[in-house]
Amino acid sequence: MEYLIQQLLNALAFGAEYALIALGLAVVFSIMGLVNFAHGEVIAGAAYAVLLFAGLGFGAPLLVIGLAIAAAIIMSVALERVAFRPVRNAPVTTGLLTAFGVSIVLQNLFQLLVSPRPQAFPALNGLNVTWHLGPWAISSLQVMELAAALLAMLALSAFLGRSLLGIAMRAASRDFSTVRLMGIKANRVVAAAFVISGALAGIACVFILARRGGVTPDMGFSLVLKAFVACVIGGFGSLFGAAAGGMLLGFIEVGLLVLLPQEMGGLKDALTYVIVTMILIYRPEGLFGTRRDLGDKEF
Amino acid sequence: MKQDLDTAPAGAVAAPLPWWGRALAGGALAALPVIVIGLIVLMVAPGWVQNLTAMALINLMIVVGLQIYSGNSGIVHLGHSAFVGLGAYGMAILTTPLVMKKLSIPNAPFGLAGVELHWLPGAALALLVVGVIAWISARVIARLSGIAATIVSLAFLMVIHSVFLHWPALFKGNQGFFGIPKLIGLPELLLAACAVILIARLFRESPGGLQLRASAQDQKAADAIGIDSRALRRHAWILSALVCGLAGILFAVFSGTISPRLFFFQQVMLTLAMLILGGMASVSGAVAGAVILSLVLELIRNIESGVTIGGVTTPALLGLSGVALGMVIVLCMALRPQGLLGHREADDFLEKWRVSRTPGRNDRRDENATR
Numbered sequence: 001m002e003y004l005i006q007q008l009l010n011a012l013a014f015g016a017e018y019a020l021i022a023l024g025l026a027v028v029f030s031i032m033g034l035v036n037f038a039h040g041e042v043i044a045g046a047a048y049a050v051l052l053f054a055g056l057g058f059g060a061p062l063l064v065i066g067l068a069i070a071a072a073i074i075m076s077v078a079l080e081r082v083a084f085r086p087v088r089n090a091p092v093t094t095g096l097l098t099a100f101g102v103s104i105v106l107q108n109l110f111q112l113l114v115s116p117r118p119q120a121f122p123a124l125n126g127l128n129v130t131w132h133l134g135p136w137a138i139s140s141l142q143v144m145e146l147a148a149a150l151l152a153m154l155a156l157s158a159f160l161g162r163s164l165l166g167i168a169m170r171a172a173s174r175d176f177s178t179v180r181l182m183g184i185k186a187n188r189v190v191a192a193a194f195v196i197s198g199a200l201a202g203i204a205c206v207f208i209l210a211r212r213g214g215v216t217p218d219m220g221f222s223l224v225l226k227a228f229v230a231c232v233i234g235g236f237g238s239l240f241g242a243a244a245g246g247m248l249l250g251f252i253e254v255g256l257l258v259l260l261p262q263e264m265g266g267l268k269d270a271l272t273y274v275i276v277t278m279i280l281i282y283r284p285e286g287l288f289g290t291r292r293d294l295g296d297k298e299f
Numbered sequence: 300m301k302q303d304l305d306t307a308p309a310g311a312v313a314a315p316l317p318w319w320g321r322a323l324a325g326g327a328l329a330a331l332p333v334i335v336i337g338l339i340v341l342m343v344a345p346g347w348v349q350n351l352t353a354m355a356l357i358n359l360m361i362v363v364g365l366q367i368y369s370g371n372s373g374i375v376h377l378g379h380s381a382f383v384g385l386g387a388y389g390m391a392i393l394t395t396p397l398v399m400k401k402l403s404i405p406n407a408p409f410g411l412a413g414v415e416l417h418w419l420p421g422a423a424l425a426l427l428v429v430g431v432i433a434w435i436s437a438r439v440i441a442r443l444s445g446i447a448a449t450i451v452s453l454a455f456l457m458v459i460h461s462v463f464l465h466w467p468a469l470f471k472g473n474q475g476f477f478g479i480p481k482l483i484g485l486p487e488l489l490l491a492a493c494a495v496i497l498i499a500r501l502f503r504e505s506p507g508g509l510q511l512r513a514s515a516q517d518q519k520a521a522d523a524i525g526i527d528s529r530a531l532r533r534h535a536w537i538l539s540a541l542v543c544g545l546a547g548i549l550f551a552v553f554s555g556t557i558s559p560r561l562f563f564f565q566q567v568m569l570t571l572a573m574l575i576l577g578g579m580a581s582v583s584g585a586v587a588g589a590v591i592l593s594l595v596l597e598l599i600r601n602i603e604s605g606v607t608i609g610g611v612t613t614p615a616l617l618g619l620s621g622v623a624l625g626m627v628i629v630l631c632m633a634l635r636p637q638g639l640l641g642h643r644e645a646d647d648f649l650e651k652w653r654v655s656r657t658p659g660r661n662d663r664r665d666e667n668a669t670r
Contacts, residue, residue, distance in 0.1 A: 035446050086633040092446060093375055094636045097575060100377075101628030104568050108621030116617055225457065228450045236447060266465030273454040277439050280451065284442045 002136060007258055013142035015250025016149035017207055019243040021227035022234070023156065024200035026242035029231070030173035031193045033092050037099040038079055039201060039227075040220025041106035046072035046205040047215040048114060051121050059123040068209070069202030076198025077191060088190070103221065110217035117216075124210040145207050152203055153243060156196065160239075165192050173237070229276050235286030244288060249276070318504045325646035326500030329583040330493045332590065333359065337489040349485050355593035356488040357550050359586065361566070362573045363492075363499045364542030366585040368535045369574065371508055373515030374445050377567055378452035381459035382429055382540040384562030386547025388463065388470055389425030391479045391557055394418055399478030406468050418482055422548050429544030430537060437533040437540075456567065463559035475558040482552040491549055495542055499582045500644075502538055507531055512580075565621075569596075572624045575631050578638025583645040588638065592627065599623050 021039065028036045049071035050064050058067065083102045087094050128141040160166040165188070172179045172189045180186050208219065226249060231237075234245025252275055256268050279287070316324065333356075340352045361383055369376045392407070393416045400412055416424065436455055440448050463470045470476070502508045514521035514528035521528055551557055569592075577588025603619040631638065643651075 035449070083629060083633075087636075090632070090636060093373065094632050096375060096446065096449060097571075098629055098632040100568075100571075101625045101632065103625070105622050105625030105629065108618035108625065111618035112616055112622065222457075225450075225453060229454055232443075232447045232450050264465075267461060270458040270461035270465070273458045277451060277454065280443060280447070281439055284444070284447070286447075 005136060006138075007254055009138065009142050009146075010257075011251045011254035012247075013139075013145045013250070014253055015247035016146045017204060017223075017246075018227050018230050018249045019246030020149050020152060020200050020204045020207075021223055022230040022242035022246040023153070023239060024197040024204070025224070025227055025231055026234075026237060026239050027156075027169075027193050027200070028197045030237040030239065031169060031176070032084075032088060032190055033095065034084055035092065035096040035099060035228075036084075036197070037096070037224065038083070038102040038106060039197065040218075040222075040224030041103050041110075042072050042076050042079070042198060042201045043205045043208065043220035043223070044110060044215065044217060045075045045106065046202050047121070047209055047219065048110060048119075049075075050123075050205075050209070051114075051119055051215055054121065054123050061124055061126055064123050064209075065206050068205045069199055072202030072205055073195050073198035076194045076201060080190065080194045107217050107221065114217070118214045119216075120214050121209055122213055124206065125213055127210040141207065141210055148203055148207070152200060156200075156239075159196075165189070169193060226272075229273065231286075233276055233279055233286055235288040238286070238288050241286055241288035245286070248287075252276070318506070318509075319501060321646070322500040322504035323497060325504070325644050326497040326582065328645045328649065329500065329586050330496045333492055333496070333586060334489065336590070337485065337492075341485055341489070351593075351597060353485050353488050353553055355589065356485075356492045357546050357553070358566075358570060358573065358593065359492055359589035360495045360546035360549070361543055361570045362577075362585045362589045363495050363582060364539050364546060365570055365574050366539075366579065366582055367499050367502055367542060368532075368539035370579045370581065370585070371503060371511045371515065371535050372532050373512075374532070375449045375571075376452050376536075376539070377449060377571070378454075378456035378459075379539065379543045379570070380562045380564075380566045381456045382433065382543035383547035383550070383566065384459060384463060384557075384559065385429050385432060386425055386544030387551040387557045387562065388476070388547075389428045389544075390421055390548040390551040391476050392469065393424055394421035394480060394552075395476075395478050396480065403471055403476060403478060404469060408468060411469065418480070418552065425548050426541060426544055429540055429547075433537045433540030433544075434533075437536040440536055441529045441532045456563070460559055460563050463562075470559070473559065475556045477556045479551050479555050479557070481555040483549060484553070488549060488553065491545065495545070496582060496586060498538075498542065499585070502535070503582055507534060511535055568621075568624055568628075572627045575638055576627055578640035578642070580637065580642040581640050581644045581647075583643070584638050584640035587640055591639075592624075596620055596623070 021043075025036055025039055028034050028039075046068045050068045053059075053067050054064065058064070079102060083098060084095065087098045127144065128139065131138045131140050131143070160170055168179055168182075168184045168189055169192060171182075172184075176186065176189075179189065204223075208223070209215070212219070227242075227246065230245035230249045231242045232245070233248060234241025234243070249272065252272050253268060256271050256275075257265070260268060260271070337352065337356070340349055344352070361379065364382075365376060365379045368374070368379070392404070392411055393414060395403070395415070397413065397415050400407070400415070405412055440451060440455075443451055464472055466472075503512075510521065510526045511528065511531040514526050514531065518528065547562070550561075570589075573588040573592045574585050575588070576592055577586065578584025599620045603616050605615045
């Protein structure tokens with residue numbers, strides 16, 4: 001029983017992390033059809049930024065959290081300006097390849113400017129303590145991760161449901177040109193999407209830093225690939241689908257960790273992808289996707 | 300319908316060739332610069348240049364293999380290196396001498412530790428394995444829409460890479476797999492590269508290839524005239540995998556040592572940048588991109604490892620070539636998304652040049668080619 005609850009919490013925490021990243025991808029995709037491979041480098045960039053600030057003496061945990069989120073937002077918006085604006089109205093493939101290229105450039109820049117080797121970052125290790133609640137030992141990080149992810153999702157849905165900009169964003173994901181005819185500035189909507197995506201990347205970055213205690217140039221890439229897979233299972237472009245897909249991925253991973261014998265643990269990622277692909281055979285448009293969300297114009 | 304497709308594009312050409320004639324002639328034209336460069340290197344260049352040229356030829360084959368799927372279907376494929384790796388490891392496991400195997404993989408499953416095949420059946424069997432895995436993965440990929448297919452192709456790369464790493468009994472894990480008999484050199488690779496260029500061109504000009512390109516441009520219109528684009532995407536995926544697998548096999552018997560790292564992101568982004576630079580939609584573009592980037596990258600690698608100018612040595616700049624590759628992709632997408640050659644093949648340029656010299660004729664093919 002204890003073990004089961006422990007693993008359940010594990011799965012929820014993993015899932016929350018994937019959901020955060022997947023949401024950041026889906027917000028951008030649903031509005032401008034950009035498959036943002038550079039999202040992982042936004043996470044890594046924020047991590048390097050706080051590493052730099054910690055080196056300058058700003059290493060208090062709360063400050064680090066704020067800095068990470070701010071750095072991720074700035075970086076995300078800057079990338080939109082520099083790299084993604086020129087290809088905004090181009091076919092999806094062009095945007096995808098641009099983002100892939102940006103991701104490669106940034107990963108190698110981190111290597112070039114900092115180091116290809118992992119950099120230790122212990123400032124957030126204090127977040128990861130074990131709480132004893134009655135008979136259960138619970139990792140504080142997991143609880144916080146879950147709470148933060150839930151809060152972020154609630155805030156996001158409140159923003160998208162209530163505020164004018166949020167409503168404009170949702171409308172833009174259906175029909176951008178009509179939204180512009182209503183007098184909403186396209187640049188504002190797109191910038192808002194990148195701000196939200198950056199903020200989600202920043203939150204994810206904090207938790208990744210707290211868990212791993214280190215920074216590597218490619219720290220974001222494999223996570224983002226998993227988040228993409230989460231988006232694909234959930235239905236590409238659907239926000240709810242992205243969050244649900246992330247959670248599902250968390251459960252599949254923890255399930256495999258529990259079920260697989262120790263010596264096959266390395267194959268966890270491979271098997272996760274295989275299972276996900278099986279789901280796609282039966283529902284190619286994802287669990288919560290419609291044909292329209294896929295960016296197809298045939299509906 | 301087959302008749303129409305055969306004759307329509309050839310209508311503007313003075314002496315109409317059947318599609319395969321056009322493909323072979325055009326392919327030969329695209330392969331010509333490769334042959335010339337290859338022969339010059341073979342005759343005059345020192346050994347290390349020959350080795351570099353051989354690696355460039357292997358990359359060229361992978362780029363052309365990638366073009367077969369991505370160029371014709373319009374779907375970005377990021378998992379082709381998995382097939383290169385499968386080909387290479389298949390060849391390594393099947394043909395490495397038993398003495399070497401005792402050292403490297405003594406506990407291989409399925410009795411593979413006691414297998415030592417001649418290179419020909421070994422290569423055939425390795426290609427068969429690649430083909431079977433491609434066939435299975437094609438069933439999944441062909442069902443998905445563009446972006447989802449791209450992401451799943453990347454996930455496929457991760458799966459294969461992860462299996463290479465975490466099944467040490469068969470693949471030797473993170474360490475290099477050594478002792479593969481070195482059988483070929485530059486001449487054989489040159490021959491294989493030409494063959495691969497011709498195969499890609501044949502597929503592109505074949506009725507199936509034309510239908511697939513049509514469905515990439517307008518899915519609805521293609522559906523309406525009864526094109527089975529899913530089946531065609533499957534065929535292109537499998538053919539592309541076989542070509543990449545062949546490149547892997549040749550790499551294994553050329554270098555004698557392989558490791559999982561070689562068939563991962565580094566290779567994916569290198570070959571992808573080559574294809575994008577030259578132009579995804581044409582085989583000549585793939586060849587041009589591979590040749591140009593191979594030359595440029597060699598230059599950058601020299602800078603990367605530090606150059607000495609007037610007694611001052613610049614520091615080693617690890618990651619510079621990666622930045623350059625990424626920039627090639629980003630700049631291409633912003634400035635010339637169709638690549639240097641666009642949709643044109645080398646013979647289209649020749650044709651255009653010829654037509655421009657005979658006044659009073661419009662080239663219909665060209666108008667079709669530029670979207």
